[in-house]
Amino acid sequence: MPSALITGITGQDGLYLAETLLDKGYDVHGLIRGQNNPKLDLVRALVPDVRIHHGDLTDLSSLIRALRDSDPQEVYNLGAVSNVAYSWENVALTTDVTAKGTLTVLEAIRLHVDDDLSAIRFYQASSSEMFGKVTEVPQHERTLPWPRSPYGVSKVFGHYMTINYRESYGMHASSGILFNHESPRRGPEFVTRKISQGVARIKLGLQDEIVLGNLDVQRDWGFAGDYVEAMWLMLQQPEGGDYVIATGETHSVRDFVVAAFAHVGIDDWRRHVRQDPRFMRPAEVDLVVGDATLAREVLGWKPTVSFRELVEMMVDSDLEATRQGW
Numbered sequence: 001m002p003s004a005l006i007t008g009i010t011g012q013d014g015l016y017l018a019e020t021l022l023d024k025g026y027d028v029h030g031l032i033r034g035q036n037n038p039k040l041d042l043v044r045a046l047v048p049d050v051r052i053h054h055g056d057l058t059d060l061s062s063l064i065r066a067l068r069d070s071d072p073q074e075v076y077n078l079g080a081v082s083n084v085a086y087s088w089e090n091v092a093l094t095t096d097v098t099a100k101g102t103l104t105v106l107e108a109i110r111l112h113v114d115d116d117l118s119a120i121r122f123y124q125a126s127s128s129e130m131f132g133k134v135t136e137v138p139q140h141e142r143t144l145p146w147p148r149s150p151y152g153v154s155k156v157f158g159h160y161m162t163i164n165y166r167e168s169y170g171m172h173a174s175s176g177i178l179f180n181h182e183s184p185r186r187g188p189e190f191v192t193r194k195i196s197q198g199v200a201r202i203k204l205g206l207q208d209e210i211v212l213g214n215l216d217v218q219r220d221w222g223f224a225g226d227y228v229e230a231m232w233l234m235l236q237q238p239e240g241g242d243y244v245i246a247t248g249e250t251h252s253v254r255d256f257v258v259a260a261f262a263h264v265g266i267d268d269w270r271r272h273v274r275q276d277p278r279f280m281r282p283a284e285v286d287l288v289v290g291d292a293t294l295a296r297e298v299l300g301w302k303p304t305v306s307f308r309e310l311v312e313m314m315v316d317s318d319l320e321a322t323r324q325g326w
Helices: 010-023 040-046 061-071 082-089 092-111 150-170 189-205 222-236 253-263 295-297 307-325
Strands: 003-007 026-034 053-054 076-079 121-127 172-178 210-212 242-245 272-275
Touching: 003 010, 003 061, 026 040, 026 253, 040 053, 053 061, 061 092, 076 092, 082 092, 082 150, 092 150, 092 210, 092 222, 121 150, 150 172, 150 253, 150 272, 150 295, 150 307, 172 222, 189 210, 189 253, 189 307, 222 242, 222 295, 242 295, 253 307
Parallel strands: 003 026, 003 076, 026 053, 076 121, 121 172, 172 242, 210 272
Antiparallel strands: none
């Protein structure tokens, strides 16, 4: 039975990846920060077969201990301070966890395996936020990074550190440059989930409006459940590499709002949406759309859930959760 260690297992990607690996017959281990992590119960409820290890991306010794105890053949580094708005409020913490944390994981693996660097295959969760002020459309693996947030800058650091460990030590290390991917498990602090929750509550008469920032920004949105399959496929290749994972379609926040309200039968969405400058980014990323040709040709990967299906899935989930009082 192959073994895998997932950092950031409490997030949407970590949970979907754990389910995917368990279905493939893996012995799955998850790294959780803090002894009283409030999301621990969620992990135990959704993926009870995962073995939990306590550690921190900023603590090398805890990562070495987790590697020793889990003895994985694959490590998926999904842990990060992943909310862009929060990264502006906590720049140093974002840098320590998202940037330096990646280096700490890579170094822990190097020390753990000693001279057999082929013993562990490593996946780094890179991000389309690295492209920021895009220099070309669509963006591919060789597009120049121009990050526009502390989160994006931190992801650039982790991405290139992964490349350096691959090229310097011969490590089987891959980076998935994932464009925006959502699901019913997305945290409510993210705009897509804020919309789906708000629409569900408005439909059920529990609130009147949703307060948002820029409605014109455009994103390449896919389903997180599709994207974790790409992570696994990268580590099954003979050599490590970097891959853009995206749908190749772009939609605005306004498109997401319109689709969400339309799904519950509300056509006049404007009377329920208010814009507030507080939710505008200091430096906005206006348009990102990915070219996943390499992933399609090498990994055989392609998305299975459309934009509209994704929106409807999230709204339906929040309708059910709200009715049940979850």
